[in-house]
Amino acid sequence: MNNSYKYSLDRTSKKFVCPNCHKKTFVKFIDKETKHYLNDIDGRCDRESKCGYFKKPSNNICITNNNNSITTVIQPTYHSKDIAVKYCDTLQQSSFISYLLSTFSVKSVIQAIKTYNIGITNYWQGATIFWQIDTKKKIRGGKIMLYNCNTGKRVKQPYNHVSWMHKQLKLDNFVLQQCLFGLHQINNISKDDTICIVESEKTAVIMSIVIPNFLWLATGSKTGFKKEMLQPIKEYKVIAYPDKTEYKSWNEKAILLNKEGFTIQCSSLLESLDLKEGCDLVDFLL
Ligand SMILES: [Zn+2]
Incomplete structure (x- = not known):
């Protein structure tokens, strides 16, 4: 009916x-x-x-x-707080964590799971949940992605494995208002600290292990590099690392935002290297 x-x-x-x-x-x-x-x-x-x-x-x-x-x-704009605990990743479960364990120490992987509240769901067997938690520690959404446990690459065949927890939980009226992945951590840093922005959640997590003295956040998409998403970090020094071939677009945006009081430096590091289109910092470093 x-x-x-x-x-x-x-x-x-x-x-x-x-x-x-x-x-x-x-x-x-x-x-x-x-x-x-x-x-x-x-x-x-x-x-x-x-x-x-x-x-x-x-x-x-x-x-x-x-x-x-x-x-x-009905408007459950936020997930309840206990959901991140319920779907918390334990070692050797999600294929993303298996991949991290094949490359990094157990200690640093556990630290990363805790820091980013990385979760697991069997929406697809061994899929990872990247919770988007805002500055008030409210859960804006949970992005589900599936990785290959050997290569650490996203599973895109026979279709792109990306979904959301509100879909898995069948919360039909959930109003998704995304925030930067990792944003909740700005409560732990000072205004003098540097925030680094990348596109993919995976890259933010890995970079937090490789270069832990910066706070690593992810936009989740190319178009996520925009004022609404970046507003909460306006007062901080920000270095953005766009994927290969996205430099021009992100840099133009950074220039506009800097005129409005942001302090964003856009790195052309990947642009200057001989890498395939769409490559990011992790492809370069590992
Ligand atoms: Zn619109």
Whole structure:
């Protein structure tokens, strides 16, 4: 049975400024009876792959049954705190940790698991959970990825093995608001410390073992290198290490952000080396 609700996405072509990417591509929720827009934050951005903002009204009441596809929303924006404990990785379980143990000491791997709260799930056998925990220690999401335990490379065949814990837990109305992976650790450093930013969670974890005197954070994606994500580290000295061939894009962004008070130095190290496209610091070092 399909239900219909009090508010639905506006079906006219009217677009507003997106609260996330600030482009005029935002479709608001509308009260179907009064034809008034609900507010400025509930709605969906049309830039699905570049932005992906989609916030449903929390008070959407079911009124009739018909073929409308909007669903009701309860808003568990954060996972409960005990979930990270429940899915905590123990040694020799996730294939990512097996790979780390083949390369680094047990002590340093255990330290990394604790520091980043690395988890395990059998969503796919031996898959890893990278929790995104914000500065207030609230869990914004858990990214699930599968690695090959021998090579440490991501499993991308027969499909790219990436998902989220809220999908595994079937939390249909979970509003995912990502933060930098590792962000919770800024509570442990001082304003004089240097923060290093990479794209992949795996690289942040490995670099924290190889060069532990810096705080290593990950954007999780190329497009994650943006103001909304970097805002919490505005007051810190930041060195960004874009993947090979991403330097130009990240550097342009860093220049813009520095004009707004950020202190981000973008490293062209990988760009200057003879590496394959998309290679990162770990490919270079190991
Ligand atoms: Zn947007």
